[in-house]
Amino acid sequence: SMIPVITIDGPTASGKGTIAHRVGQALGWSVLDSGALYRLTALAVRDGGIDPADELAVASIAGRLDVCFDGGRIWLAGRDVAAQIREEPIGNLASQVAAYGPVRQALLARQRAFRRAPGLVADGRDMGTVVFPDAPLKIFLVASVQARAERRCKQLKEKGFSANLAGLLQDMRARDERDRSRIHAPLSAAPGAKTIDSSNLTIDATVDAVLDYWSRL
Ligand code: C5P
Secondary structure, eight states: OOSOEEEEEOSTTSSHHHHHHHHHHHHTOEEEEHHHHHHHHHHHHHHTTOOTTOHHHHHHHHHTOOEEEETTEEEETTEEOTTGGGSHHHHHHHHHHTTOHHHHHHHHHHHHTTOOTTOEEEEESSIIIIIOTTOSEEEEEEOOHHHHHHHHHHHHHHTTOOOOHHHHHHHHHHHHHHHHHOSSSOSOOOTTOEEEEOTTOOHHHHHHHHHHHHHTO
């Protein structure tokens, strides 16, 4: 496709979502939060009383998600679930069902449909390796587990959820390990990806680093 894509992959809470959103705004491009699709699948599985261990039942739910993205809102079967899918238990269930090949397959076409002119910024784990391998710019956004746990803790508290740093550190390590070691589309830097470590960078500096790579292509 001639429509450009900037992929931003990295571990949980590395700031991908915020950075992708800001880069999309700066360029006037669409944004794909691919993690939201896995979180929506997790929510649909939980609410539908589906056994999370039943790979094919989960994949079938993923293929039939009735979802609508509209600005910051995310509708699942007519319900605004944007806040609900951010909860930690849903994130953990998302990471569990994201390990299933048939689930990833079921979400592939839906992700690629976000590629519209004039361009797309896509964030996730496998945007550069699997979903948009022809993207002209691929970013691998990392940060120390400590920095990421602190960010997530702050984020959750701001949203009025309770949060515990030690627990978050433990969950984050477990989720990183699962995302990196799974057989289907493990988290890894795509060939040619530019790695940015945001541990000690502000949001603005990180956005600038991405835009800088883009302007130098
Ligand atoms: O990025 P976010 O934390 O919202 O993603 C939730 C989970 O969905 C991740 O832990 C990961 O297991 C999965 N995911 C994925 N591939 C993506 C995006 C998210 O496997 N492209």
